[in-house]
Amino acid sequence: MYERKIPELLDCGLAVALKVIGGKWKAWIMDCIRRGVARPSAIHREMQEVAPRIINMHLKELEEYGILYKEVYAESPARVEYKFTDIGESLLPVLATLETWGNLNKEYIQRNIDTYQPGTCRFLPQ
Template sequence: MLVEKTNKRTFTCGLDAAIAVIGGKWKGLILFALQDGPLRFGALRRAVPGISERVLILQLREMETTGLLHREVYHQVPPKVEYSLTEFGHSLNTAMASLGEWGEQNITRIEGIPWDRVR
């Protein structure tokens, strides 16, 4: 008997679904970096301090797959690739703005958390 494999997921609530799309440390920062317009890979890497080239590549691929980003390849010499937010990505950035404001308002308290005991 052949069993069909599906890649669909079921979520318990909207927050669960949103976290699945932005999960991890870097995607939110990449979204933030792209909010004002397209960036090339090097500029994006500089805009997201601390991210390695390998991790940035993986995150960009995932974000393209989920529909948050558009990758535009310009066939020229030297090759040029730009990343930009899709409508879906812009809508997520808008939703995350409130969370960012909350973080700014509470940054001192958050920095004081003993993270070695939380993890």
């Protein structure tokens, strides 16, 4: 089992929030579930750019954090859907705020990415 060499400092609210929703794909997974795409196979179809193994890993993490829970239906074949816990629901306004900020600033960020020169530690004048 992997043991961290440097302990995580989770006494800071921002560190906790970033642990839960940080990373490349967790917000997208949560948005899928928010929109009703709740079955793992449907999430995989929605997020074709991401390996199913990665999606499953993030779903498991979100479940371990208590953000999602897995509902297993007694059907044949078995049907599984992910749903938000109350604490997970409380994250949805945070994600909406982040999406709004991203939409308002995406051109600015893209422009800076396009003009950044590695090794100079500064942006080119516009």
